[in-house]
Amino acid sequence: MxxxxxxxxxxxxxxxxxxxxxxxxxxxxxxxxxPYRLDTSDQLRVIVFGQTDLSNTYTIDQAGYISMPLVGAVPARGMTQQELAKEIEKRLRNGYLRDPDVSVEVDTYxxxxxxxxxxxxxxxxxxxxxxxxxxxxxxxxxxxxxxxxxxxxxxxxxxxxxxxxxxxxxxxxxxxxxxxxxxxx
CATH class of the missing domain: 3.10.560.10 (Outer membrane lipoprotein wza domain like)
Structure with a gap:
């Protein structure tokens, strides 16, 4: 048994x-x-309307930042595309552009x-x-x-x-x- x-x-x-x-x-x-959260190695297409010198493709580095002209390193890891666009607008508004309009798209995941x-x-x-x-x-x-x-x-x-x-x-x-x-x- x-x-x-x-x-x-x-x-x-x-x-x-x-x-x-x-x-x-x-x-x-x-x-x-x-919503998709950005992270290292994502390639982003950042468009600053009316500012062709600032519009470009940026890659999120190992530390989680993208490096843009004028504003320098911008934290991107963990943000949504819309949150990053607002952060870039805020930094550009701080002494560089009067009323920036920014769009962020994932170019390559x-x-x-x-x-x-x-x-x-x-x-x-x-x-x-x-x-x-x-x-x-x-x-x-x-x-x-x-x-x-x-x-x-x-x-x-x-x-x-x-x-x-x-x-x-x-x-x-x-x-x-x-x-x-x-x-x-």
């Missing part, structure tokens, strides 16, 4: 270990419906990283609307040993690194790391 109970418990642990599914935290999917059981692991450009399946296809597809039903995604949310196992059809964000696991059988 005790032996059967131990076998049943052992089988239950074995089955749960094989499934390997970990429900990602709520914040993992909540971030998908929030920061890259994604695809690792594990894919043909060509590496860094790839993010395209708006990308899913994990699109990212795997960009990396040359699955290897013969790959688990194809779910993948692990690691993303940074409000300065915290969060990982979760999600279906292959889940959307991804710029800067995500996608890891394709090896299957057991």
């Amino acid at each position: 005790v032996t059967r109970a131990l076998i049943a418990i052992g089988l239950a642990f074995l089955v749960s270990a094989c499934s390997g599914y970990r429900q990602p935290p709520t914040a993992f999917h909540d971030i998908l419906t929030q 920061r890259p994604i990283f695809v690792l594990g059981e894919v043909t060509s692991a590496g860094q790839y450009p993010y395209v708006a609307g990308m899913t994990a399946q699109n990212a795997v296809a960009t990396a040359g597809g699955f290897t013969a040993r790959a688990t194809q039903s779910s993948i692990d995604i690691t993303r940074q949310i409000n300065g915290e690194i969060i990982s979760g196992r999600v279906p292959i059809t889940d959307p991804i964000r710029p800067g995500d790391t996608i890891y394709v696991r090896e299957r057991f059988f």
